[in-house]
Amino acid sequence: xxxxxxxxxxxxxNLFPFSITRSVADIRVGILTIREKWELLLNQxxxxxxxxxxxxxxxxxxxxNIIPSRKFINSLVNGSKDFSKDPDWQAVRIxxxxxxxxxxxxxxxxxxxxxxxxxxxxxxIPKSVITINPREIFIEEGAIIAHCTLNASTGPIYIxxxxxxxxxxxxxxxxxxxEGATVKMGARIYGATTIGPYSIAGGEIKxxxxxxxxxxxxxxxxxxxxxxxxxxIGAGSSNSNLKxxxxxxxxxxxxxxxxxxxxxxxxxxxxxxxRCAINTSFNTGTVVGICSNVFGEGLTPKYIPCFTxxxxxxxxxxxxxxxxxxxxxxxxxxxxxxxEEITTLRNIFDHQ
Numbered sequence: 001x002x003x004x005x006x007x008x009x010x011x012x013x014n015l016f017p018f019s020i021t022r023s024v025a026d027i028r029v030g031i032l033t034i035r036e037k038w039e040l041l042l043n044q045x046x047x048x049x050x051x052x053x054x055x056x057x058x059x060x061x062x063x064x065n066i067i068p069s070r071k072f073i074n075s076l077v078n079g080s081k082d083f084s085k086d087p088d089w090q091a092v093r094i095x096x097x098x099x100x101x102x103x104x105x106x107x108x109x110x111x112x113x114x115x116x117x118x119x120x121x122x123x124x125i126p127k128s129v130i131t132i133n134p135r136e137i138f139i140e141e142g143a144i145i146a147h148c149t150l151n152a153s154t155g156p157i158y159i160x161x162x163x164x165x166x167x168x169x170x171x172x173x174x175x176x177x178x179e180g181a182t183v184k185m186g187a188r189i190y191g192a193t194t195i196g197p198y199s200i201a202g203g204e205i206k207x208x209x210x211x212x213x214x215x216x217x218x219x220x221x222x223x224x225x226x227x228x229x230x231x232x233i234g235a236g237s238s239n240s241n242l243k244x245x246x247x248x249x250x251x252x253x254x255x256x257x258x259x260x261x262x263x264x265x266x267x268x269x270x271x272x273x274x275r276c277a278i279n280t281s282f283n284t285g286t287v288v289g290i291c292s293n294v295f296g297e298g299l300t301p302k303y304i305p306c307f308t309x310x311x312x313x314x315x316x317x318x319x320x321x322x323x324x325x326x327x328x329x330x331x332x333x334x335x336x337x338x339x340e341e342i343t344t345l346r347n348i349f350d351h352q
Contacts, residue, residue, distance in 0.1 A: 002059060003047070003059040003060070004038060004042065004044070004046050004047075004059070004060055004061075004062065005046070005047050005048065005049035005059055005061045005062070006024075006025040006034070006035060006038065006046060006047070006049065006061075006062055006063070006064040007048070007049045007050070007061050007062070007063060007064055008023055008024035008025060008048075008063070008064035008065065009050065010063065011024055011065040011096070012024055013254055013255035014096060014097055014253065014254075015065065015096075015097065015098055016098070016253075016254035016271075016287075017254075017269065017270075017271030017272075017287065017289045017290055017306070018098060018101070018211075018226065018269075018271065018272075020289075020290060020306070020348060021229075021271070021272045021273075021344055021345075022272075023035075023048050023064060024065050024095070025038075025046070025048060025064040027065075027095065027101065027211075028101075028194065028196055028209060028211050028212070029093075029095060029101050029105060029108045029194075029209065030067075030104075030105060030107075030108025030109045030111060030112040030176065031108075031109060031112035031116060031158055031160075031176040031178065031194065032112050032115075032116075034064065034065070034067055034068075034095070035048075037067065037068055037111075037112065037115070040115055040116075041068055041070065041073040042073060042076075042077070049061055065094055065095040065096065066092050066093075066094055067095060067104060069091040069092055069093075069111055070091075070114070070115065071091040072091045072092050093107060093108070097251075097253070097260075097262065098226055098251070098269045098287075099224070099226075099262045099263065099266045099269070102192075102208055102209055102224055102225065102226055103263075105174070105192040105193070105194060105207065105208075105209055106155065106174050106191060106192035106207075109155065109156065109158070109173075109174035109176050109191075109192055109194065110155060110156060110174055112158075113136075113138065113156040113158050113174070113176075116158065117138045117158070120138075122137065122138040122139050123139040123140065123141055123143065124139075125137060126145055126146055128146050128147045129146065129147070129148055129150060130148070130149040130150070131149075131151075131152070132149075132152060133151070133152040133153045134150075135152075136152035136157065136173065137150055137152050137156070137157045138156070138157070138158050139159045140158075140159060140160050140161040140179075141161055141162075142162035143159045143160065143161065143162065143163045143164065143165075144163075144164040144165070145159065145164070145165045146165075146166075146167055147167035147168065148165050148166070148167060148168065148169040148170070148183075149169070149170045149171065150165075150171050150173075151170075151171065151172045151173065152173045153173075154172050154173050154191055155172075155173030155174030155175070155192065156173050156174055156175075157171060157173040157175045157176075158175070158176045158177065159177050160176070160177055160178045160179040160180070160181065160197070161179045162179060162180050163177045163178065163179060163180060163181045163182065164182045164183070165177065165182075166182070166183060166184050166185040166186075166187075168185045168186040168187075169183050169184075169185065169186060169187040169189070170187070170188050170189070171183070171187075172190050172191050173191050173192075174191040174192040174193075175189060175191055175192070175193050176194040176195065177195045177201075178194070178195060178196050178197040178198075178199075178212070179197045179198070180197055180198040181195045181196065181197060181198060181200070181201070182199075182200045182201070183195065183201050183202070184200065184201065184202035185202075186202075187201055187202045187203060187205070188203070188204045189201065189204075189205045189206070190206040190207065191206075192207055193205050193206065193207060194208075194209045194210065195210050196209070196210050196213070196214070196229075197212040198212060198213050198333055199211075199213060199215065199216075200215045200216070200217040201216055201217070202217045202218050202219065203216065203217075203218055203219040203220045203221065203222070204219075204220070204221045204222070205221075205222045206222070206223040206224070207223060207225075208222050208223060208224065208225040208227070208267070209226045210227045211226075211227065211272075212229045213230050213330075213333055213335070214227050214228070214229060214230060214231040214232065214233075215232045215233065217233075217235075218234070218236065219236060220235070220236050220237045220238045221238040221239065222238070222239055222267065223239065223241040223265075223267050224265045224266055224267040225239055225268040226268075226269050226270070227270045228270055228273075228274070228290070229272045229273075230273045230330065231271075231272065231273070231274050231275060232275040232276070232329065233275075233276055234275070234276050234277045234278040234280055235278045235279070236278050236279040237276050237277075237278065237279060237280040237281070237282070238280075238282065239267040239282035239283075239284075239286065240267065240281075240282065240283060240299075241265045241266060241267035241284060242265050242284065243284050246264065248262070248263060248264055249261070249263065249264065249265065249266040249284050249285040250302075251266055251269070251287060251302075252285075252303035259302070262285055266285040267282070268282045268286050268288070269285075269286065269287045269288065270288040271288055271289045271290035271291075271292070271306065272290045273290050273291045273322075273329075273345075274288050274289070274290060274291060274292040274293070274294065275293055275329075276288075276293075276294035276295065277294065277295035280300065281298065281300065282299070283300050283301070285302060286300050286302050286303070286304070287303050288300075288304045289304060289305045289306030289307070289308065290306045290307075290345075290348065291306055291317060291322045291326070291345065291348075291349075292304050292305070292306065292307065292308040292309075293308070293309050293310070293325070294308070294310075294311060295310055295311065296311035296312050297312075305352065306349075307319070307348075307349055307352065319345075319346070322345070323337060323342065323345070
């Protein structure tokens with residue numbers, strides 16, 4: 001198979017705040033990131049391109065926000081080139097705006113579930129677990145599950161390696177719990193929800209994606225939302241995902257520097273390294289940039305810029321203070337800030 005490159009030059013700005021610290025190709029939708037899907041489907045390494053680093057003249061470049069499907073990849077492998085006339089092109093999904101991440105999550109979990117479990121046998125489901133449609137439940141090695149309810153009648157349920165679901169939890173598919181992640185006691189989780197690697201989930205969650213290494217560990221509601229990496233949602237915090245007048249939700253768009261329509265439902269879009277205090281009430285369709293510490297009275301503003309301290313007057317989060325706090329949070333999971341992360345954050349801080 002010829003080399004495949006993913007390019008996000010033309011799509012990056014519309015996917016703020018999640019594209020500011022990573023390539024669009026490394027956004028998680030479903031169980032896997034977009035790049036991981038390409039690599040598993042094609043069984044080859046996928047590189048990122050800025051249109052200057054191509055190693056062969058025959059390389060094919062795709063926009064990094066295209067979520068491939070099995071049907072589309074089969075067409076690609078069979079030599080299809082004119083995708084505008086190819087019906088299999090309709091089998092992909094495109095992440096154009098942040099709310100598309102949770103919008104396509106149902107479809108993406110189902111696609112990834114087949115990709116990851118085909119011709120494999122699940123580890124046994126413990127007898128203490130109540131299941132509905134267990135044929136659509138797959139458990140990886142090392143997962144710990146006991147005295148919970150797994151309902152896969154509405155979509156598949158995938159439990160990753162060394163993940164844990166504590167007792168009393170009730171989960172409806174489609175649902176993905178990635179490697180090393182934890183669902184705490186008594187959690188109520190509806191599809192289509194993804195809990196990324198080494199994240200912690202608790203309370204009530206619906207149709208949301210948590211990328212990885214983040215905590216939404218306590219009671220409170222998270223719905224139609226996307227949470228980046230290394231975030232923390234304080235106890236009792238909730239987001240609104242539907243306006244009281246049932247009108248379409250407007251969400252901040254960094255590219256146009258204006259609010260645009262996102263549909264009838266949209267909750268919280270929180271960038272990497274951001275956190276909120278206990279009992280924070282997020283307005284419908286709130287966008288929080290990276291490295292922000294959110295606290296204050298009443299509903300939050302609908303847009304909270306990067307490196308914000310509090311929500312009244314948008315005080316700046318001092319850069320060295322932000323790094324020190326991130327280090328403290330990362331140590332809780334056995335990690336530290338890398339030189340590459342510091343460079344990225346410094347560049348964002350200096351140019352915001």
